[in-house]
Amino acid sequence: MTGVIGKKKRWRRHPAPPLKPRSPAVIGCERAAAGPEPPLSRPKERTPGDARPGAVEGRSGAVPGPGPSADSRVSPAGKAQHGLKEQYRVGSLLGRGGFGSVFAATRLSDGAPVAIKRVPRNRVRHWDQLPDGTSAPLEIVLLHKVSTGFPGVAQLLEWLELPNDIIMVLERPERCQDLWHFIRARGFLSEEVARELFRQVLEAVQHCTSCGVLHRDIKPGNILVDLATGQAKLIDFGCGTYLQDTAYTHFAGTPSYSPPEWTHFGWYYGKPATIWSLGILLHQMVCGEHPFRKGQNISWDHQLLLPERLSQECQDLIRRCLTMLDVDRPSLEDLFCDPWMQDIHLP
Known part of the structure; x- marks a missing residue:
């Protein structure tokens, strides 16, 4: 500095x-x-x-x-x-x-x-x-x-x-709203609006990763939307830490966004845990609610039910992010290339 x-x-x-x-x-x-x-x-x-x-x-x-x-x-x-x-x-x-x-x-x-x-x-x-x-x-x-x-x-x-x-x-934007209130005011977001905001969040996470920083508390309340420009901004690094390749054995963040490997085994890797929280975030955008009930212990054979109104590409992306095994989740780079992010509809 x-x-x-x-x-x-x-x-x-x-x-x-x-x-x-x-x-x-x-x-x-x-x-x-x-x-x-x-x-x-x-x-x-x-x-x-x-x-x-x-x-x-x-x-x-x-x-x-x-x-x-x-x-x-x-x-x-x-x-x-x-x-x-x-x-x-x-x-x-x-x-x-x-x-x-x-x-x-x-x-x-x-x-x-x-x-x-x-x-x-x-x-x-x-x-x-x-x-x-x-x-x-x-x-x-x-x-x-x-x-x-x-x-x-x-x-x-x-x-x-x-x-x-x-x-x-x-x-601070003069006219802004955190994403939680932004979603709540509309019930849920259209896939078009959600795609643009989600892309901006991915870019912010990618920026943090390139700086060696792990946010650890990605959720709608920590994303601010500038109502004048549509710019999404990642805020609040109070739970953040340095990005590391080895497993974390201490948790900081919001419990309902913690990945199942932390709940079941007491450890998690930074990047797959981030993808899990991004999957919850996307679900909240397009469905208007958290995918798991408060206090719910997610089982390994859980079936994630999604509204039929969602495109198949959107459903597939949410399910990929919320895969129970962390090694099976997509990488951040995979998300950028996903058909839903490219607005490509598969046959």
């Missing part, structure tokens, strides 16, 4: 394209049985004299970009919090969960809409280092990796560490 202001007690801004209406980062996982595999603890603070690990006054980060202009002042916690109020007008609550709260806000310098996510520091279990060596919550490190101007992922504009809270400022 080149260009980071040297002193610890400053905003840290992340590079991104000129600010357009983007997504609020809604609150993360319903439950995390355990956090990401690596790292398991916060790296040791590099500042000498701290009374305890992580004892800071008002640490923050910024790189030159579309966020508020860099401020070279050293900001202790009180001044940093006051500076936040000077730069943003905080509005209504957008979401609240076990990991914090998200508020709509307006950047006072130009009136741009943003989302401000506030996470209590004592709920941040996993820390890592940014490229410049700065210790930061893992969610911020992951966002730094994927916030490269790609339109299908929420962009982190800046962040601030206070004694009791971590503050993240993210993009």
